[in-house]
Amino acid sequence: MSNIKTFKVFRFDPEKDKKPRFETYKVEWKSGQTVLDGLNYIRDNIDGSLAYRSSCREGVCGSCAMHINGKYCLACEQQLKELSDTITIRPLANLEVIKDLFVDMAPFWKKYKAIKPYLIGKESSTGKERIQSQDERAHLDKVIDCVLCASCYAACGMNAIDPEYLGPAALSKVNRFFLDSRDSAKEERLAMVANDHGVFRCHTMFNCQIVCPKEVDPTANISNLKRNIIASQMSGKLSKKGV
Amino acid sequence: MKYHSVIVVGGGLAGLRAAIEINKKNMTVGLISKIHPIRSHSIAAQGGVNAALNNHHRGYYDSIEKHAFDTIKGSDYLADQKAALKMTSNAPERIYEMESWGCPFSRTPEGKIAQRPFGGAGFPRTCYSADKTGHMMLHTLYETAVRFETQNERNEMTIYDEWFVTRLIVDNDVCRGVIAINIAKGELEVFRSEAVIWATGGTGRVYGKTSNAYSNTGWGMAVPYYEGIGIKDLEFIQFHPTELITNNVLITEGARGEGGYLVNNKGERFLANYPDSSKALEVAPRDIVARNMKREILEGRGINDKYIGLDLRHLGAKRILERLPGIRMHSIHFAGVDPINDFIPVAPGQHYTMGGINVNETTGCEVKGFYAAGECSCISVHGANRLGGNSLLETITFGKIAGDEAANYVSAGGSSPVNASIYDKILSEEEAKINDLLNSKGKEAHPKIRSEMNNIMDEKAGIFREAKTLKEGLDEIMALKEKYPNIKLLSSNKKANFELLDAIQLKGSLDMAEIILKGALNREESRGSHFRTDFPKRNDEKYLKHTVAKWNGKTADLSYKEVDISIYEPKERKY
CATH class of the missing domain: 3.90.700.10 (Succinate dehydrogenase/fumarate reductase flavoprotein, catalytic domain)
Structure with missing residues (x-):
């Protein structure tokens, strides 16, 4: 096994460059190192202008999602030893490039903020915590692990064609609160996403499920919302208008 | 030029909690963070957050006093005792508040917030959400901040994510705002404010072997230090066992x-x-x-x-x-x-900075309108050794207190207006510094200086310390500080230049490393996390006091400050 990996990295400054290009860098590596270690090596030693986000380097902060050898993942979790000798790295799709691998996340956050991403519920009357059974709490497992890295958003074919589509991360967040026994805005949440730019834009392509580094399974979360919206419409609680 | 009544610097738990408190009081707040708040290192906290809730079947006799005692004993009696009691007294209310805002804590069979045993605690009092408690709390506070940000009837909250603060503006001991770079554009801007709350996290990355995120460079502590604000007890570095x-x-x-x-x-x-x-x-x-x-x-x-x-x-x-x-x-x-x-x-590896910005239990200091909370601050509630589960607690208790104090200061009229020309002057100073860095004719590679610093700190300011190696380490760090002005960047663009941010922050890291080594060399005793093989015993007579480092324009001058031991008498620590 060679101790050199060839990094082919997407480079683009829309203000200066006519079109994007790939730059090639040789990186000496050892077992245990990740793609992020390789990028850091490049920035420290070869080309200081390479732009990308990173922080925790342990797969929990969600900064460094990018497209690596054909798949979206967190650069800090992707071990170099699992990759071929040539590693091709591109930025997240469906978001505009500011520079290189550093994309404009504003549309992603705008959609996150649009879905009321906070608990709406009655305060406890005792001044202490609200009671939630272990079973009720278990419904939230996995979906609360989302690190908002936007891998799913970039992988989604529907986000590519509909700029208004809320996308898998924001919709999973809707389901996170819909599933919470403490939340009292369930019908409001369903109504909010029962439209063409909400859950019904999802065509169940499973891209988000495949790429999610935290096994959140956005596809299943969106499907749960769809099922509940339809049940609500059948029982007349939710209007069918706009669907 | 931008203006908010209060500016919060740092978007982790302490910063978000402070910003929410200010907004609750219908005051405008701008939160500036060099990374998006959800990327803050609070997210990496795992085990939990302490509060005497008595939810565990073995926690029936727990109390806020026992929590305070454990904290103080854990600190090897270097914590300020009234501050520690203030934190533990506020703990249950803050945890219930986090629950009310939606934090998905794990639950007991009765459906209450689950608690687990943690090191140095007399009862199982660490509330948790599996082993992702920091993640759950940070998401909950960001969600709550978004609730405030998006509700129109509230006064404005603005989150400036990916803005990097280069300078705190202090004029005649009054805090007037900050200067920050918009990272994507590379442009500096003035943020005027009546008060500033500092919540920038720890300085773990001065070490190489650390659990900390790349973001925890120590620059956050260095910025107020350069304006004359003291850094307290920085020699107390927590090495996490696992x-x-x-x-x-x-x-x-x-x-x-x-x-x-x-x-x-x-x-x-x-x-x-x-x-x-x-x-x-x-x-x-x-x-x-x-x-x-x-x-x-x-x-x-x-x-x-x-x-x-x-x-x-x-x-x-x-x-x-x-x-x-x-x-x-x-x-x-x-x-x-x-x-x-x-x-x-x-x-074991570096994990936490017990020391930090020298503030008191109201989170304030001698500079009017400046407050600090969370890991960047040293109030001191952790003293010489922090108990697991107390750092998350510190962020939400003192984050709220900082918000309260800053809001009260501003409502009471703040300080008299300042001549607006100081802003232009300081902005041009900062612009000149950045241009100098980008166009430096020097030869030194800054990543090399950083990795040398990391090695020195790992080798010479680790778990076991002694005069000889501490002295060597200090000399070596001073030599690196001499090299720093001659660093050369590989790239000279302003736009989205992350190398520039690394280079700026390295200066702060070196100055924090110097303070750690100086404090450790001067403290000829062993207390909490600071263990001197040449002085293996605690020496209350000489060293039951806080170290305070002040910037003299080039290096740190040390002085000492009383510890509040008004509640429990210091005793030998055994477990």
Whole structure:
């Protein structure tokens, strides 16, 4: 096994460059190192202008999602030893490039903020915590692990064609609160996403499920919302208008 | 030029909690963070947050006083005692508030917030959400901040994410705002304000072997330090006992709280062989466990001479999957080991900065309108050694207090207006500094200086310290500081220049490293996390006092300050 990996990295400054290009860098590596270690090596030693986000380097902060050898993942979790000798790295799709691998996340956050991403519920009357059974709490497992890295958003074919589509991360967040026994805005949440730019834009392509580094399974979360919206419409609680 | 009544710098738990408090009081707030708030290092906290809620069947007799006592004893009596009691008294209310805002805590069979045992605690009082408590709390506070930000009837909250603060504006001991770079554009801007709350986290990255995120460079502490604000007790660096030997990713103390064993190369639970951990074993406080692990390794009983085994196998797959799923994935990703089938290879590494910006229990200091909370601050509630589960607690209790105090200061009229020309003057100074860095004719590679600093700190300011190596380390850091003005950047563009941010922050890291070494060299005793092999005993007569470092324009000058011991009399620490 060679101790050199060839990094082919997407480079683009829309203000200066006519079109994007790939730059090639040789990186000496050892077992245990990740793609992020390789990028850091490049920035420290070869080309200081390479732009990308990173922080925790342990797969929990969600900064460094990018497209690596054909798949979206967190650069800090992707071990170099699992990759071929040539590693091709591109930025997240469906978001505009500011520079290189550093994309404009504003549309992603705008959609996150649009879905009321906070608990709406009655305060406890005792001044202490609200009671939630272990079973009720278990419904939230996995979906609360989302690190908002936007891998799913970039992988989604529907986000590519509909700029208004809320996308898998924001919709999973809707389901996170819909599933919470403490939340009292369930019908409001369903109504909010029962439209063409909400859950019904999802065509169940499973891209988000495949790429999610935290096994959140956005596809299943969106499907749960769809099922509940339809049940609500059948029982007349939710209007069918706009669907 | 931008204006908010209050500026908060830092978007982790302490910063978000402070910003929410200001907004609750219908005052405008701008929160500036060099990374998006959800990326803050608070997210990496695992095991939990302490509060005497009495929810655990063995926690019936717990109380805020006992929590305070454990905190003070854990601090090796260097905590300011009234401040510690203030934190533990506020704890239950803050935790219930987090629950009311939606934090998905794990639950007891009765449906209450679940609590687990943690090091140095007399009762199981660490509230948790599996082993991802920081993640859950940070998401909850960001969600709450978004609620305030998006509700029109509220006064404005603006989050400036990916803005990097280069300068705190202080004029005649009054705080007037900050200067920050919009990272994407590379342009500097003035943020005027009546008050500033500082919440920028720790300085772990001065070390190489650290659990901390790349973001924790210490620059956040350095910025107010350069304006004359003191840095307190920075020699007290917490080394967490269980970090993965491969890349120092944290393995929560909760793994031991849940019943995990630490074993040497003979398979012994060696903590039983040391008088200071013989009773509490794996749930003795972090400083003691880390030291005894290091002793085992140094004396040849480490596994492969390098590490200790953290054995969870006897807990069984079900409990590991339910209570410790995060560290299981960390072990698989970064060490190639599944704790269900094998022990986890761990060793102690840098984890937390007990010291920090010298503020009092109101989070304020001698500079009017400046407040600090969270890891960047030193109030001091952690003294010489922080108990696990108290850092998350500190962020939300003192984050709220900082918000309260700043809002009260502003409502009471703040300070008299300042001549607006100071803003232009300071902005041009900052612009000149950045241009100098980008166009430097020097030859030194800044990443090389950083890695040398990391090695020096790992080798010479670690768990076991002595005068000779501390002195060497200090000389070497001073030599690196001499080199710093001659650094050369590889890139000279302003736009989205992350190398520039690294280079700026390196200066702060070096100055924090200097303070750590100076404080450690001067403190000729062993207390909490600071262990001097040449002075192995605690010396209350000479050193029951806080170290305070002040910037003299080039280096740090040290002085000392009284500790508040008004509640509990200092005693010898045993577990």
